[in-house]
Amino acid sequence: MAALAVAGDRGPDLVLVLVVALYAAFRFIPEGPVRYDNMEDHFKYGSTGGDLATGIPYWIWQAMPLVCADTLQAVAGERLAPDYRQRTLTYHSGEDAPVKRRALSREGYKALGFIYEQDAQGRERDLPIGISQRRSLGLDRVYINCAICHTSTVRRDSNDPGTLTLVLGMPANRFNLYDFEHFIFQCAKSGRYTQLPQLDLIPEIQSLGGNLGIVDRYMVYPLAIWAIRDAMHFLENVAGFSVRQPDWGPGRNDTFTNNKVFLYGYSWREHMPDWWLKGRDDPEAGEVDPEGIGIVDWPSIWLQGKRKQRSDGQPMQLHWDGNNNRVEERNLNAALATSALPPVIDHEAIECIEQWLETLEPPKYLFSIDQTLAEQGKPVYQEYCADCHGRNGRDFSGKYVGFVEPIDRLGTDPYRLNNYTETLAVNMATTYAEQERRQRTHPCPGGSIYQPEKLISTPQDGLAGRIAAVAAEEKTYRYKHYRKTNGYANMPLDGIWLRAPYLHNGSVPTLRDLLKPAAQRPETFYRGNDIYDPVNVGFVSTQAEDAAGRKFFEFNTRIAGNGNQGHEGEAFGTELPEDKKAALLEYLKTF
Ligand code: HEC
Numbered sequence: 087m088a089a090l091a092v093a094g095d096r097g098p099d100l101v102l103v104l105v106v107a108l109y110a111a112f113r114f115i116p117e118g119p120v121r122y123d124n125m126e127d128h129f130k131y132g133s134t135g136g137d138l139a140t141g142i143p144y145w146i147w148q149a150m151p152l153v154c155a156d157t158l159q160a161v162a163g164e165r166l167a168p169d170y171r172q173r174t175l176t177y178h179s180g181e182d183a184p185v186k187r188r189a190l191s192r193e194g195y196k197a198l199g200f201i202y203e204q205d206a207q208g209r210e211r212d213l214p215i216g217i218s219q220r221r222s223l224g225l226d227r228v229y230i231n232c233a234i235c236h237t238s239t240v241r242r243d244s245n246d247p248g249t250l251t252l253v254l255g256m257p258a259n260r261f262n263l264y265d266f267e268h269f270i271f272q273c274a275k276s277g278r279y280t281q282l283p284q285l286d287l288i289p290e291i292q293s294l295g296g297n298l299g300i301v302d303r304y305m306v307y308p309l310a311i312w313a314i315r316d317a318m319h320f321l322e323n324v325a326g327f328s329v330r331q332p333d334w335g336p337g338r339n340d341t342f343t344n345n346k347v348f349l350y351g352y353s354w355r356e357h358m359p360d361w362w363l364k365g366r367d368d369p370e371a372g373e374v375d376p377e378g379i380g381i382v383d384w385p386s387i388w389l390q391g392k393r394k395q396r397s398d399g400q401p402m403q404l405h406w407d408g409n410n411n412r413v414e415e416r417n418l419n420a421a422l423a424t425s426a427l428p429p430v431i432d433h434e435a436i437e438c439i440e441q442w443l444e445t446l447e448p449p450k451y452l453f454s455i456d457q458t459l460a461e462q463g464k465p466v467y468q469e470y471c472a473d474c475h476g477r478n479g480r481d482f483s484g485k486y487v488g489f490v491e492p493i494d495r496l497g498t499d500p501y502r503l504n505n506y507t508e509t510l511a512v513n514m515a516t517t518y519a520e521q522e523r524r525q526r527t528h529p530c531p532g533g534s535i536y537q538p539e540k541l542i543s544t545p546q547d548g549l550a551g552r553i554a555a556v557a558a559e560e561k562t563y564r565y566k567h568y569r570k571t572n573g574y575a576n577m578p579l580d581g582i583w584l585r586a587p588y589l590h591n592g593s594v595p596t597l598r599d600l601l602k603p604a605a606q607r608p609e610t611f612y613r614g615n616d617i618y619d620p621v622n623v624g625f626v627s628t629q630a631e632d633a634a635g636r637k638f639f640e641f642n643t644r645i646a647g648n649g650n651q652g653h654e655g656e657a658f659g660t661e662l663p664e665d666k667k668a669a670l671l672e673y674l675k676t677f
């Protein structure tokens with residue numbers, strides 16, 4: 087009797103436990119990224135898996151510029167309207183209040199260079215290009231993907247927003263990753279973010295239209311807020327080295343110092359010169375660790391398929407220093423930049439992008455081309471440039487294309503080359519060693535099918551060769567092709583008109599400047615403008631601010647790693663007579 091009574095008493099408890107468990111299962115177990123039905127959207131908004139590791143809850147993302155407007159102002163400086171912070175303090179009422187609030191949040195992100203597309207109704211999308219979304223741990227979470235560094239816009243002039251053209255695969259010239267990282271790291275640490283989430287962050291989320299229910303308000307979001315603070319702290323330990331580096335400015339980042347920190351605990355706090363404290367613009371400030379700076383300009387990533395073959399039948403050596411000749415390994419490493427760490431990486435999502443990039447073409451030149459002049463430039467190009475850069479913008483054949491040009495002959499800035507060390511190459515060879523390569527075909531957005539064996543062989547191998555190559559390869563995603571090199575790679579110039587500023591560190595603003603000896607190239611110029619300069623072939627680089635008075639980033643070539651020397655002398659065309667240079671310039675527009 088007594089035992090029964092106890093069981094009877096527990097009946098309601100059990101029901102409660104069951105209800106809670108069911109709710110929790112329903113609420114917290116569903117997991118997966120937002121999927122898109124075409125490759126363009128998958129590239130712009132799809133997940134690499136990184137959002138599973140460090141994904142910021144959607145509503146926290148929206149609230150951050152508003153609760154951390156001070157931090158944003160400090161980081162973005164004159165890219166942000168001077169009264170922005172003031173405006174975040176005024177709350178609107180009425181039905182469209184959340185809409186206005188969200189527009190203010192987007193305005194904050196735009197100051198960091200984020201690009202927002204419009205939806206079918208002509209309204210700005212809630213998330214910018216380069217940000218993916220997924221459901222995980224009962225929340226919608228967002229984080230960066232490949233497009234954040236590899237997509238941008240180009241315009242004819244400031245009066246004509248109608249020509250604002252989005253180009254997938256071009257360097258993200260406007261996006262300032264340096265400022266974005268410091269904004270989220272600093273915001274996650276700041277008082278308004280962490281101390282009193284109940285007072286600041288949650289009400290802000292509600293004002294944005296979050297409509298959080300009781301469970302979210304009092305449990306899920308407060309926990310998420312703390313979890314994200316810790317995730318940002320982790321990221322800062324890995325990526326925070328950049329505070330001690332010269333300001334990257336928009337369109338650039340340090341590629342491999344991250345790998346050093348990840349792989350063997352390169353202790354950046356000890357190795358970096360303290361530019362931050364000593365005044366970063368002072369070229370004399372601090373001792374520079376010659377291996378501590380590896381800042382590069384973001385490359386274009388079109389036509390990867392044609393890069394799988396060079397004159398000796400091997401794949402081209404790519405990355406600026408040619409340290410790897412496999413697209414797959416370069417992409418896996420690129421994915422690390424999106425927090426797609428080995429345990430969370432979505433191989434299939436990235437493989438689809440990889441295959442799509444094989445044939446993605448750069449757009450045609452936006453302005454008219456003087457065909458007669460271009461024809462005159464063709465033989466000049468063939469004589470001086472084709473052996474190293476390919477026959478033209480689509481035919482990449484050439485004796486030295488895809489090989490590394492020794493630094494002694496090239497003479498360009500050595501920092502990025504020295505940053506990639508032998509020690510790092512050796513250590514990288516263990517990355518992904520534990521992950522079995524699945525070698526499966528699978529569907530991709532838009533209906534194409536991913537074909538794995540194509541990755542591991544060159545087109546000349548034929549089917550038998552491909553199968554042999556697959557069998558011979560170790561069946562893991564382990565990096566097998568990273569090598570220390572002694573220079574920078576001779577690369578194809580497809581879409582070169584959109585790849586300004588030029589050279590691996592983005593130190594030369596226009597093609598016209600690149601054809602001058604270094605002493606005549608601009609010592610400082612402005613980066614971040616998307617208005618095109620068809621006269622000099624590059625983006626407008628002499629204007630300090632845009633039409634709305636927002637300042638561009640001033641790039642200083644005297645700072646360590648920013649040198650604009652090299653790629654000069656007779657062999658590189660900088661001594662050609664002016665008429666030949668003009669013809670060559672016109673011809674390069676056809677690439
Ligand atoms: C944080 C910015 C960033 C993100 C995100 C990023 N990349 Fe890149 N990508 C770079 C940089 C920088 C390089 C050049 C690296 C170097 O040589 O130092 C590069 C190089 C490449 C290259 C080689 C280009 C060449 O010709 O040498 C490919 C291909 C590429 N990325 C694809 C991707 C893909 C695919 C993704 C997403 C999985 C991605 N990237 C994400 C910054 C980024």
Ligand code: HEC
Nearest residue numbers: 470471474491498574575576585587588589590657658659
């Ligand atoms: C000996 C080989 C060689 C020759 C000859 C050569 N280049 Fe280059 N070029 C390179 C290398 C290597 C780089 C990368 C250097 C760096 O970034 O530090 C480069 C970079 C460039 C870039 C910048 C690419 C980018 O995405 O920023 C352009 C443009 C270019 N070369 C055009 C030319 C033209 C035009 C000629 C002929 C007048 C020419 N080059 C001759 C090897 C060569």
